[in-house]
Amino acid sequence: MKARVLVVDDDAALAEMLGIVLRGEGFEVAFVGDGSQAVAAFRRERPDVVLLDLMLPGLDGLEVCRQVRAESGVPIIMLTARSDTLDIVLGLESGADDYVVKPFKPKEIVARVRARLRQHDDVAPELLSIGPAVDPVTIDVQGHVVTRDGQQLALTPLEFDLLVALARKPRTVFTREVLLEQVWNYRHAADTRLVNVHVQRLRAKVERDPDTPQVVVTVRGVGYKAGSG
C-alpha cells in the first residue's frame, strides 16, 4: 500500500513540485492550500504524514499543527522559511515532529518523510519496561501500546520511538546527537532542540510529575537515560 502525504502549502508551484517529487518516490499526495480547510482535509484524506507550511492564509500553521495533533499522532513535518530559533521551537511545541528549512533539496524532503514513515511491521514481539520498578511504564513494541497501571498512554509514533530507544538500553546514557540519529534518522549533526522539545512533550505524557522526571532522566551535560529503581 502506498503511503499518503498531505501537503499543506499555499504556494501552488511549490505544492505541485512537492507532488511531482513525492509521487516520483512512490507516495500518494493530497493538497490543501488554505489553513482553515487543512483540518477538514486531514480528516478526509487520512494521511500517513503531513507536510505543513507554517505561513498559511486562513488559519496559522501553528494552529493547524495544534488541532491536528489534538486528534492524531500522525507525523507532522514543518516547512519553514526561517531558521530562527523561536519559530522552530514554537512549531515543535505545537506538535510538529521534525522540520525542514527552505530551500531544501528533493532528496532531503524525501529522506525526512521516509524517516517518519518507518514501518514497525517487521518488529519482533517485545515487551519493555521503563521507569521506577514500583511504578513502571510498560511498552508493547509490536502492538505499539504504552501502559501504566493498565492505563494506556497515547503517544505519537515519534514519542513512542523515543521512549523505545531509551527503554531498550536502560543503562546507556544517550547524547542528543545519538538520539537524533536513532529516532530522527539524521546522519550528521542536526538541531538538538528537536530532542529537547520532544523529551519535554514525552515527559508531559509518561511522568507522574513532569517537573521531577523518573521515567526519562536528564544526565547533566551529556543527555538522557531511562529512569530505574
Add this chain to the structure above:
Amino acid sequence: MVARRVVRVPGRGAGRTFWADVGRRWRGSLQTRVVGTTLVASTLVVGLLATLLIGQVGKGLLDTKTQTSLSEAQSGALQVQSRLAAIPDLSVPQAVDDVLKSSFRELDTRGAVGGLYTVLEIPSAPDKAARVSETASPDDLPQRLADKLRPNGGALYTYGPVPDGLGGRVDGLIVGSVITTPNFDSYDLVHLFPLTAEEQTLSLVRRTSLIAGVMLVGLLALIALLVVRQVVAPVRRAAATAALLAQGRLTERLTVRGTDELAQLGASFNTMAQALQEQIRQLEDLSRVQRRFVSDVSHELRTPLTTVRMAADLLYDARDDFPPDTRRSAELLQNELNRFEGLLTDLLEISRFDAGATSLEAEMQDVTALVRRTVEAATVLAEWRGSEVVVRAPDVPVVAEVDAVRVERVLRNLIVNALEHGEGRPVEIAVAGDERAVAVLVRDHGIGLKPGEAERVFTRFWRGDPSRARTTGGTGLGLAIALEDARLHRGRLEAWGRPGHGAAFRLTLPRRSGADLGEGAPLPLGPQLVADLSRADR
C-alpha cells in the same frame, strides 16, 4: 653655548604635588575658583579697611589724650606758679621750698588717682634735690625735651616711656613746663602721662576688627559659595545629563524650574536632546526598515527558490536522457542555483548580524581540532586547486570557549579564500595560544594584497581584482561574515598582504567567552612564513 637644564631638587616632591593638586582643583572647579577669588579679594579689602580704621581710632585717641594732658599739665604748672607768686614774705628762707613741696605733693596725689600721671620736679640748679613721684625717676625726662624746655619756657611735650604707676614703663606722654620762683630759681615740672587706657582701647579695637574681619571674609566666601552653587549646580546637572545622553540614554532630560537664564539653558538643552533623540530614532527606524526589508526579501525568496531548486534537481538527475545542449543547461542551472543559494544564505546571515539577532553558543573547544576538521572538509577544493594545506599546531590541545559552528565557518572562509587565491602554492595554517587568547593564522603564497587592500577585504561584495574571473563562486560576503563572527566572540580578524608575496589572515579569539582580548596576539601577522614561526617556537 651650553644648554641649561632645570635641575629639580629632590625632596620637593611632596610640595610640588600639593601645589599641583591645588592647581588642578583651581582649574578643575568653577566653584573653587570663585570662592577662592572672593576669599583673597575680600581679605585684602577687609585688611585695608581695618588698617585705616585702627589708624584713625589710634590717632583720635592720642589727639584727645594729648589735649587733655596738656591742659592738665598747664593748669598744674599755673597752680604752682600762682602759689609761688602768692608767698607773702619772701624773707622766710623756707617759704619757697615749702610751697614747692606742698604743691608737688598735691600734684602727685592728684595724679596718683586713677594712675593718671606721675610728676617730676627737677631744679636747674644742680645743688638742689629733685622731687619725684614714688614710681618715677629723674631720668624719665628725656634729654631732648630738657634741652628745649629752658630756652623756650611754656609747656612742651614729647612721647616716650613713662612709669605706669606699678613699677614698669609704658608708652606715654611727657609734658614739661618751667616754673620760676620769686627768688629766680627755675624748676622743670614734668607730667608723665601713661597711655595705658588708650593702648587698651586700641588693642580692643584691633581685636574686634580682626574678629569682625575674619567673620566678614568667611561670610563673604559663604555667600560666594551659595551664589556660585546656584549657577554651578544646574551646570553640573546639565553636564551629567549630557554625559548620560552621550552614553546612549536618549530619554534623559533636565528638570527645568523657573524662567531664569539657567532655566533657559535647561530648556535649550532639552530641546537639543529631543532633536537628537528624534534624529537617532529616525535613523534607527530607517535602518530597521532597511534590515527588515533585506530579511523579508530573503525569506520571500526562499519559497520560489525551493520550487526552482527541486525542479532543477529533478532535471539534473534526469540529464543523461537529454540532448547535449539541454543537458549542459541543466548542469549550469544546478551550479548557479547552488551559488544563488549560497548568496541567499549569506545575505540572511548578514541581515541577522545587522539586526543584532545573533547569539554566541560558546563551549570549550579544541581549536586545533576545529582547524583540522575544516581542512579535511576542504580537501576536495585543495586537490582541485593543487595546493597543499599544512597545519602547524602545538602538541597539546589549544582550548578556548568558542562557538564551534561560527569558528568553523570563519576557518572555512579563510581556508577557501587562501586556496582560491593561493595560485596552487602551499597554504600554511598555524595555531597557537597564550593565557588570554588563541589565534589561527592562515597564510597563502598567491597574488597577495595591494597596499590598503588589507582593510578593504572585509567590505561586503568587495573584489580585489574585478578582471579576475571568479572560479569557485564565492558570494563576496564570506569575509564580511567571518569578521562579524570574530566580533561576536569579541575577537579580531585581521589581514596582511603584499603583492607577489601572498596574504595572511589572523583570527584571534579570547580564551574565555566575553573576556577582553587586549592588544596582543599569540601569533604575529606579517610576511613571516609559518614554517619559520613554528621553528622559532621550538
